[in-house]
Amino acid sequence: MKFTIYQESRPGCRPNNQDRVAYSYSRESLLMVVADGMGGHLHGEIAAQIATQYLIESFQQAAQPQIRDELMFLSRSLTNAHNAIVDYAYDKRLPDAPRTTIVACLVQNSVAYWAHAGDSRLYLIRRGRTAAQTRDHSRLQLMIDQGLITEDEALHHPARNRIFSCLGGTHSPQVEFSSATPLFANDLIVMCTDGVWGNLEGDEVVDYMAEANILEASPRLLSRAEARGGLTCDNLSIMSMRWHDDYADEQPASISTNTMPLDTITTKMDGFGRGGRQTEGNPLSENEIEAAIKEINQAIKKYSRFDSR
Amino acid sequence: MPSQINSPLPSGFQLEQYRIEQQLSLGGFSIVYLATDDQQVPVAIKEYLPNSLALRKAGEIEPQITEEHQAAFRYGMKCFFEEGRSLAKLMHPNVVRVLNFFRANGTVYMVMQFERGRTLQDFIHRNKGHIKERFIRGVFTRLLNGLREVHAHKLLHLDIKPSNIYLRNDGTPVLLDFGAARQTLAQDTPMLKPMYTPGFAPPEQFNDRDNLGPWSDIYSVGASMYACLSGSAPQRSDERIKKDLLEPATKRWAGEYSIHMLETIDWCLLINPLERPQSVYALQKALLTRSRHIAPKPPTTLLGKVGTRLRALLRKS
Numbered sequence: 001m002k003f004t005i006y007q008e009s010r011p012g013c014r015p016n017n018q019d020r021v022a023y024s025y026s027r028e029s030l031l032m033v034v035a036d037g038m039g040g041h042l043h044g045e046i047a048a049q050i051a052t053q054y055l056i057e058s059f060q061q062a063a064q065p066q067i068r069d070e071l072m073f074l075s076r077s078l079t080n081a082h083n084a085i086v087d088y089a090y091d092k093r094l095p096d097a098p099r100t101t102i103v104a105c106l107v108q109n110s111v112a113y114w115a116h117a118g119d120s121r122l123y124l125i126r127r128g129r130t131a132a133q134t135r136d137h138s139r140l141q142l143m144i145d146q147g148l149i150t151e152d153e154a155l156h157h158p159a160r161n162r163i164f165s166c167l168g169g170t171h172s173p174q175v176e177f178s179s180a181t182p183l184f185a186n187d188l189i190v191m192c193t194d195g196v197w198g199n200l201e202g203d204e205v206v207d208y209m210a211e212a213n214i215l216e217a218s219p220r221l222l223s224r225a226e227a228r229g230g231l232t233c234d235n236l237s238i239m240s241m242r243w244h245d246d247y248a249d250e251q252p253a254s255i256s257t258n259t260m261p262l263d264t265i266t267t268k269m270d271g272f273g274r275g276g277r278q279t280e281g282n283p284l285s286e287n288e289i290e291a292a293i294k295e296i297n298q299a300i301k302k303y304s305r306f307d308s309r
Numbered sequence: 310m311p312s313q314i315n316s317p318l319p320s321g322f323q324l325e326q327y328r329i330e331q332q333l334s335l336g337g338f339s340i341v342y343l344a345t346d347d348q349q350v351p352v353a354i355k356e357y358l359p360n361s362l363a364l365r366k367a368g369e370i371e372p373q374i375t376e377e378h379q380a381a382f383r384y385g386m387k388c389f390f391e392e393g394r395s396l397a398k399l400m401h402p403n404v405v406r407v408l409n410f411f412r413a414n415g416t417v418y419m420v421m422q423f424e425r426g427r428t429l430q431d432f433i434h435r436n437k438g439h440i441k442e443r444f445i446r447g448v449f450t451r452l453l454n455g456l457r458e459v460h461a462h463k464l465l466h467l468d469i470k471p472s473n474i475y476l477r478n479d480g481t482p483v484l485l486d487f488g489a490a491r492q493t494l495a496q497d498t499p500m501l502k503p504m505y506t507p508g509f510a511p512p513e514q515f516n517d518r519d520n521l522g523p524w525s526d527i528y529s530v531g532a533s534m535y536a537c538l539s540g541s542a543p544q545r546s547d548e549r550i551k552k553d554l555l556e557p558a559t560k561r562w563a564g565e566y567s568i569h570m571l572e573t574i575d576w577c578l579l580i581n582p583l584e585r586p587q588s589v590y591a592l593q594k595a596l597l598t599r600s601r602h603i604a605p606k607p608p609t610t611l612l613g614k615v616g617t618r619l620r621a622l623l624r625k626s
Contacts, residue, residue, distance in 0.1 A: 227377045227378075227380070230379045230380060297409065300409065303397060303400050304400075
């Protein structure tokens with residue numbers, strides 16, 4: 001296997017990052033995961049963390065160095081991840097089980113399989129066009145499908161964040177699986193949370209990423225989405241992977257697994273407490289502005305008492 | 310996004326209790342107005358209006374800030390508050406006084422005491438190459454009193470230059486524009502690069518911001534003094550690191566000014582921060598020590614040579 005991969009997660013303007021991204025590969029298999037813990041529910045980041053960690057651990061156990069039944073693996077580990085979140089909530093006596101969206105993609109033998117629940121997306125981009133894309137599990141997408149509203153109207157619809165399927169929570173997830181999709185050289189898989197695609201228009205993800213070097217284009221895409229998100233920008237995460245021919249020349253910064261030992265697995269996953277927003281970069285809120293002005297005027301008053309002039 | 314020209318508030322505009330008279334200056338970060346308060350006292354009002362992020366079209370009052378730039382705009386506001394905070398706590402005759410701070414028109418304003426006079430920059434232009442040593446020593450010794458107060462409050466000015474040094478009509482200097490003060494925050498926001506003026510900023514301000522300290526302001530003071538002599542800014546410090554073309558003051562003006570002052574200027578302008586005067590006090594001490602005699606101009610004419618010989622002979626006997 002030969003591929004180039006990039007992952008990044010940013011908090012946006014939120015005080016903490018509830019997104020999680022991780023990938024792991026053995027000599028013959030690659031798993032990528034993006035999860036978006038749901039704000040509004042308690043402990044969204046815990047759900048996202050449990051889900052990613054569970055999937056990666058299952059992969060590490062199962063990929064020796066291949067996974068026997070790809071779709072079965074995805075199905076089983078997603079269901080178990082859901083149960084792990086519910087168990088956690090039960091153990092800790094949380095009033096409400098935390099929830100997370102998930103999109104996971106498994107590649108082996110040059111064939112990709114993916115599964116998702118919620119509105120984190122996967123795009124398969126081939127020769128500058130979207131060859132496949134996940135369908136959001138949102139009420140809005142249902143309405144679009146039924147022809148009740150148009151895609152343009154959906155962009156600003158108040159319920160655009162409502163999703164009907166996720167891991168955790170009270171209902172069992174409705175996971176949607178892809179068919180086995182062969183990958184060709186130069187195919188690109190982009191997985192991202194709604195903080196990214198929600199702040200971009202139409203085909204921007206494709207336009208930005210299609211032919212570019214993903215190591216440069218991915219952070220640029222995040223920056224663009226972050227700028228568009230303005231003061232209330234949601235967490236943003238991206239995972240992008242470009243597939244290369246096995247016999248292709250060594251690409252800069254690409255990963256070749258051909259020389260890996262059979263029983264080794266490499267994983268990239270950030271733990272808790274990473275990627276939180278540094279307070280310094282936080283733009284001011286209304287209250288902070290008022291407080292700063294008040295503080296300055298108090299200082300002026302205090303010190304002008306000593307004014308001799 | 311290209312920078313645009315923001316139109317100023319119209320004269321006669323009533324801004325809280327102040328009446329705008331005219332625009333005094335326009336910077337990349339703000340506009341400064343001359344205004345009068347309700348007692349007809351003139352004040353200077355600085356309006357936060359970064360021209361890369363906010364646009365005020367002619368005839369409009371409230372600047373437009375696109376959603377995309379909101380975050381950066383607020384972020385820059387933080388720097389503006391920093392300036393207000395720094396100045397509010399400073400009470401010194403050689404540092405500009407802040408009188409009020411308020412929010413209006415979707416942005417923020419800082420009201421400062423208005424001083425009659427002109428900038429040192431102006432003065433240098435008018436008296437190119439004819440500035441007396443007495444004047445330089447007088448202005449900078451007093452200015453350093455103000456700077457000492459700034460440093461005593463654990464602040465750095467970081468943008469000292471002749472155009473930020475104001476000379477009142479009675480000749481006393483006032484340090485203006487603390488916009489760059491501790492603007493270290495802005496480092497990673499490309500849209501709001503810390504502003505400094507090439508020629509007056511020390512080398513560590515370009516590439517090594519962890520090493521900023523009183524010695525950095527001291528470099529700028531040295532550069533401003535150098536500019537008083539030469540009439541223009543010295544070579545940029547980031548270029549000096551690559552190839553130092555700055556002619557030492559001791560060499561360039563030998564005989565025209567006291568060797569002691571020239572040495573002090575060169576001392577401030579050393580590239581290595583550690584070799585410069587480490588505190589304003591150290592520099593002030595150096596400036597206040599009056600050298601006894603001004604080195605005589607090296608004689609150029611035959612008559613002059615004979616003259617010096619004679620004088621030397623007389624001294625011997």
